[in-house]
Amino acid sequence: MPVLEVKLDPTEDDRKAIADPLLAFNESKTGPDGYKPLAILLRDDEGRVQGGLWAKYYYGWVFVELLFVPEVMRGQQLGAKLLAQAEQWAREQGCVGIWLDTFSFQAPGFYKKQGYSVFGTLERYPPDTHQRTFLRKLL
Numbered sequence: 474m475p476v477l478e479v480k481l482d483p484t485e486d487d488r489k490a491i492a493d494p495l496l497a498f499n500e501s502k503t504g505p506d507g508y509k510p511l512a513i514l515l516r517d518d519e520g521r522v523q524g525g526l527w528a529k530y531y532y533g534w535v536f537v538e539l540l541f542v543p544e545v546m547r548g549q550q551l552g553a554k555l556l557a558q559a560e561q562w563a564r565e566q567g568c569v570g571i572w573l574d575t576f577s578f579q580a581p582g583f584y585k586k587q588g589y590s591v592f593g594t595l596e597r598y599p600p601d602t603h604q605r606t607f608l609r610k611l612l
Contacts, residue, residue: 506531509566513558515542515551526555528562528571535563537573552580556587564612572609581606 480487500506507530514525523546527539537559542551563571573589575581576599581591589608598605 503532507533511535511559511562513555515546515555524551526559528559530563530566530568533567533569535559535566535568535571537571540573552583553587556584560610560612568612570609570611572607574605574607577602577604577606581608584608 496506509530511528511530512525514522517523523543524541525539526537528535528537530536537556540552540555542555560571572592573584575584585591585608587610589610591606592609593607595605595607597603
């Protein structure tokens with residue numbers, strides 16, 4: 474009989490033991506996901522990475538996992554430029570669209586100005602007055 478083990482210090486091997494068969498199952502139903510990562514980096518005058526965009530392509534969509542512009546670089550349309558480059562890359566991959574999530578205290582208004590529309594909201598996350606908003610843009 475299977476045993477449930479709660480592990481508060483899981484390893485990457487533990488994750489892999491769950492992810493590998495799940496990904497194999499998914500591929501058996503959908504075919505290869507076509508996974509490709511993308512990084513667009515913001516560097517300072519000394520060449521140090523200060524922010525940027527991290528995304529990944531799979532199943533015909535690009536998911537923007539991280540987008541950060543440091544405060545000292547804001548006001549130069551860098552966020553819009555990062556997204557535009559990611560969208561261009563997504564188009565080159567033949568994507569259906571691009572999606573992301575943001576917290577209510579971060580930048581939902583910014584993404585809406587870039588043509589993204591809300592497709593879901595998780596209320597009280599973080600707790601109390603905040604929410605996590607999921608947005609997409611069809612290409």
